[in-house]
Amino acid sequence: MASAASIPSSSQPEPNIFSIKEFAKSNGDFSLIPSTYHSISQIHDDDDDVAEDLASSIPVIDFSHLTSHHPQTHAKAVHLLGEACAEWGVFMLTNHGIPENLVEKLMKKSREFHDLPIEEKNEYGDNKSPFQPIRHGTSFCPQVEQVHYWRDYLKATTFPQFNFPHKPPGYREVAYEYSQKIRGLARKLLEGISESLGLGSNSIVESTEFDSGHQLFVVNLYPPCPQPHLALGLPPHSDIGLLTLLTQNGIGGLQVKHHGKWVKVNPLLNSITVLLSDQLEVMSNGRYESVLHRAILNNEETRISVVLANGPALDKEIGPLAELLEKEKPLFESMKYQDYFQFQQRSRLNDKSRLDEIRLN
């Protein structure tokens, strides 16, 4: 069971924290965070610069244009999608058809899940296997980290088998509906992305066996942090799958790296943020890069983000698409998705370190 540790001073050992939410709750009004959460250097680093002016330049893709039967409208949307993938690796998806009230219910139930007594959440305690179907835990992988991150998570594999907690009542049903809808969106986006690469629309879907592909449903909770300038919710990293689709509870915190600067993502109302992930960088042979992103904190409000990582089938070996290799050399080694997934989930989150390991010179 999670024991609520008290704030450390120099003479106290660092606390062993099982849930940052419980830690924050049981410590009341504290103003200093444990030093094991100091993930941002106090010395100003150029690498940390935020380009305020670029936030409004994040591309917007209208899903209804992408699925339009009008050939010119569709072709223009495919072109814009290709530009967004090549230049940003992130975009906001509008007119996607996911009802607003479904997202509202999802956020409400996600909050209720994280508000359950710790004993109930511990039923899903992360046993360190990335293939455990439902996992609850804190930070990213505390066993291998030097510094920890100010977030708690629920992770569930929701495809090809749907796994999800039965508590709070109604959460499972809402999550099922949402996960199905997100898969549909991801499939259509992958078709558009294939076309934007000059390939047949089914190229990525077929070569990844996407219809039996893996989907990881992640519910992040970031409690208010008294020293948000010192800690991070999640450090810079790229995601493992093909496409990540993200929604949040109206509280900002996501930043993406663009041309060496951090850019805040301020999602348009009711939009879904789409992040290009590592398997897409591999398959496109580097034409479309996965986007480096991080979660920053605030000291006032609890942030929740619901993040669905849509990947290939776990047993599928993924490498640059054969059609692209007719004219160019492969930039990445091929690897089974399950090996990539397992390694990433059990390592320290660190930029694009996993992808760098399969990059060919």
Ligand SMILES: O=C(O)CCC(=O)C(=O)O
């Ligand atoms: O909460 C966010 O905005 C980012 C979440 C994220 O990067 C992740 O879950 O991998």
